[in-house]
Amino acid sequence: MKILFRFLAVTVLFIGFSHSLAVLAADKALVERGRYIAIAADCGACHRQALNNGVPFAGGYAIESPMGRIIASNITPSKQYGIGNYSEQQFAKAVREGIAADGKNLYPAMPYISYRDMTTADVQALYAYFMQGVEPADIPPSARTDLSFPFNIRQIMWGWNLLYLSGASADKAEALTGSLDRGKYLVEVLAHCSACHTPRNIMMAEQSSLNLAGSPLGGWYAPNITPDKSGIGDWSQRDLVTYLKTGHLVGKAQAAGAMAEAVENSFSLMTDDDLNAIASWVKQVPAIPTAVANIGLQSPRGGVDINSVLTGQGTLTDSSTTDGAKLYENACASCHGHDGQGTDDSFYPALTRNRAVSAFGPQNLVMVIVEGIQRKTSNTDISMPAFAEQLNNAQIASVSNYVRSRFAGIDDKVTAQDVQTLRDGGEPPFIMRYINWLMTAGILVMVCLLGGFWYWRKIRRSGRQQIR
Numbered sequence: 001m002k003i004l005f006r007f008l009a010v011t012v013l014f015i016g017f018s019h020s021l022a023v024l025a026a027d028k029a030l031v032e033r034g035r036y037i038a039i040a041a042d043c044g045a046c047h048r049q050a051l052n053n054g055v056p057f058a059g060g061y062a063i064e065s066p067m068g069r070i071i072a073s074n075i076t077p078s079k080q081y082g083i084g085n086y087s088e089q090q091f092a093k094a095v096r097e098g099i100a101a102d103g104k105n106l107y108p109a110m111p112y113i114s115y116r117d118m119t120t121a122d123v124q125a126l127y128a129y130f131m132q133g134v135e136p137a138d139i140p141p142s143a144r145t146d147l148s149f150p151f152n153i154r155q156i157m158w159g160w161n162l163l164y165l166s167g168a169s170a171d172k173a174e175a176l177t178g179s180l181d182r183g184k185y186l187v188e189v190l191a192h193c194s195a196c197h198t199p200r201n202i203m204m205a206e207q208s209s210l211n212l213a214g215s216p217l218g219g220w221y222a223p224n225i226t227p228d229k230s231g232i233g234d235w236s237q238r239d240l241v242t243y244l245k246t247g248h249l250v251g252k253a254q255a256a257g258a259m260a261e262a263v264e265n266s267f268s269l270m271t272d273d274d275l276n277a278i279a280s281w282v283k284q285v286p287a288i289p290t291a292v293a294n295i296g297l298q299s300p301r302g303g304v305d306i307n308s309v310l311t312g313q314g315t316l317t318d319s320s321t322t323d324g325a326k327l328y329e330n331a332c333a334s335c336h337g338h339d340g341q342g343t344d345d346s347f348y349p350a351l352t353r354n355r356a357v358s359a360f361g362p363q364n365l366v367m368v369i370v371e372g373i374q375r376k377t378s379n380t381d382i383s384m385p386a387f388a389e390q391l392n393n394a395q396i397a398s399v400s401n402y403v404r405s406r407f408a409g410i411d412d413k414v415t416a417q418d419v420q421t422l423r424d425g426g427e428p429p430f431i432m433r434y435i436n437w438l439m440t441a442g443i444l445v446m447v448c449l450l451g452g453f454w455y456w457r458k459i460r461r462s463g464r465q466q467i468r
Contacts, residue, residue, distance in 0.1 A: 027132070034129025037122050040190040040274070041115070042266040045258075046072045050142065057082075057130070058137035063109045064218055066204075066429050068147035070109045078136040091127045092120075098161065105157035107145070113165060113206070114192035122190075164205040183281030186274060191266070193282075196222040196258060202430040213288040219370075219422035220257045221363040223355070228287035240279035241272070247375050247382070250346045251353040254382075256368050260375040268377040291360045293410050322394050324402025331387065332399070340407040347380075351407040358408040366400050366414065366422050393419040 038044065049060045059074035059082075077084040083091065083101070090101040098105060098112035106112065118126075150156060187193050198206040199215040214224035214231070224231035232240065239249055247255030247263035255263045267275065321327060329338070335348040342350035351357050356364040372386030387396065393416035400419075404410040421427060 027128070030125050030128045031133040032129075033122075034125035034127070035133055036270075037126045037190065038129055039266055039269045040186060041126075042191065042262055043075070045261045045265045046109070047075045048072070049139075055135075055137045055139065057134055058139050060139075060142045062143065064425055065107075065109060065147075066425065067151040069143070069145065070107055070147070071141065071143050071145045074137060074139065074141065075130060076134050076137040077131050078138045080138055081140055082136060083130065084136060086127075088124065088127045091130075092123045095123060095126070097165065098157070105154045105161070107147075107154075107157065108160075108204075111192040111195045114189055114195060116165065117185075117189045160203065160205070163203070179277065180280055180284070182274070183277035183279070186278050187281050191262075191278065193225070197225050200429065204429060210288060212282070212285060214290055216363070216426050217258060218425045219363060219367045220426075221359070221361055222259070223359065223364075224288065224290045225282055226285055226288045227283050228289045230290045230292045231287070232282070233287065235283075237276065237279045237283060240282065241275045244268075244270075244275050244278065245272075246377055246379060248346070248349070251350070253355045254349055254373070255375060256356070256364065256373045257371065260373060260382075264376050293358055293360045293408065295358050295408050295410060322398045324398040324400075325406075327391070327395055327399040328402055328406075331390070332403075335384075340403070351403060354407070357403055358410065362400050362404060362412050362414050362418075363422055363426070365403060366396060366419055369396050369400065370419075370423055388423075392416070393423075 044056060046061055046063060047057045047059055048054055049058050050062060054060070055076075057075045059072045061072045063070040063072060074082040076082040079085050083094075086094070086101050093099050094101065094106065094110075094112075096112060096116045096118060098108065098110060100106060146152070194206055194211055196217050197212045197215060198208075199210050199213060201207050212225050212231075215222050227233045235243075235249075235252070239252065243249040243253060243255070244263065244267040246268070247260055336342055336351050337348075340351035342348050356368055359365070368384065369391070370386060370388045373382055373384040375382040391399070396419045397414040397416050400414050401412050404412045404414075
């Protein structure tokens with residue numbers, strides 16, 4: 001009898017231990033899934049510190065918007081400074097509806113407009129990752145969001161959300177890996193591609209009729225990525241996957257600015273199945289034609305051996321000149337070649353087959369000169385020096401005009417003021433240019449309505465007195 005009892009006790013203990021292991025394995029799998037979702041959603045690109053090699057997800061990074069600087073929040077499980085006190089329901093509400101646990105409205109720099117369709121299973125996995133797979137960062141915020149009036153009043157987001165945030169859709173069946181449905185979910189929800197590549201209306205909401213047709217993005221321009229010939233119509237499926245994985249496509253494009261960050265922190269870390277799903281979906285969205293530059297004919301030029309590239313790249317022998325040709329020879333030719341041919345291995349890209357050079361507008365070329373390029377992937381590190389401190393606005397304008405004219409046959413007239421405008425974040429949107437007029441008109445309308453109501457009440461009272 002004792003032997004039977006011991007056997008049963010051991011069996012019960014073994015079953016309990018096996019169940020515990022199974023629960024731990026399930027939790028680990030959920031956390032790992034959440035980690036991948038955080039990569040696909042590119043959470044780390046914004047919710048990071050404003051310094052190199054900072055604590056992941058600790059916040060503090062400044063997102064420059066037309067309304068002012070929006071400081072990304074700490075989303076580690078810190079109970080004092082992060083989201084450690086969030087319930088899963090509060091977390092889901094922040095992600096899908098843009099409402100923090102304290103009831104404050106988030107600004108749409110947090111792409112909850114896209115995340116509203118995130119599946120419940122993915123929200124649960126993301127929550128598990130941030131609560132169990134991320135170390136708490138008990139770091140006080142180094143700065144706070146500072147927007148101009150009236151955008152600093154978060155309550156106005158209630159009205160904006162009423163207009164542009166539809167209710168979260170009911171969960172659909174989990175999309176199969178590599179399927180077109182999976183690609184749509186990645187493009188429209190997790191990767192929130194439209195947040196950058198879709199133009200905005202006068203209220204700064206996305207124009208769905210021009211989905212992915214290209215849009216200003218600060219001083220940069222997020223290009224048309226629809227399958228029109230003015231977009232990526234001549235890109236193959238393999239081209240798109242290569243570009244997303246490496247940020248570089250020989251003879252076509254190099255990722256810079258926010259796209260370089262997306263490649264480094266998100267796309268390059270995703271599975272090939274998911275990258276192919278993204279490419280499949282983007283290749284079949286409605287093609288939207290947009291303006292293209294009138295490019296002059298350029299004779300092909302051979303590349304140069306990278307070993308013959310001059311040392312001292314990015315230096316200026318004459319720091320005072322505003323001659324575009326001299327500036328190019330001094331600061332650019334050592335890498336890109338005297339004839340803009342780049343190197344044979346395309347490590348230094350050709351400027352004669354370069355979309356930043358031949359784009360309809362000069363924004364991306366100017367911003368690359370100003371900010372340079374820093375992009376890391378598993379295969380290589382790409383670095384182009386920034387010339388913001390070495391060149392003044394007039395010099396940047398001059399070398400931009402030279403490059404566009406010499407290597408794309410485009411006769412641009414970029415001015416020093418144009419460069420300054422781009423460095424300041426680009427042309428302010430309609431609502432920023434006319435906010436004072438709009439507020440004045442709103443006040444006048446309110447005064448007229450109140451005056452009309454008062455007059456109506458007065459007439460009504462006088463009519464009643466006459467009847468009596």
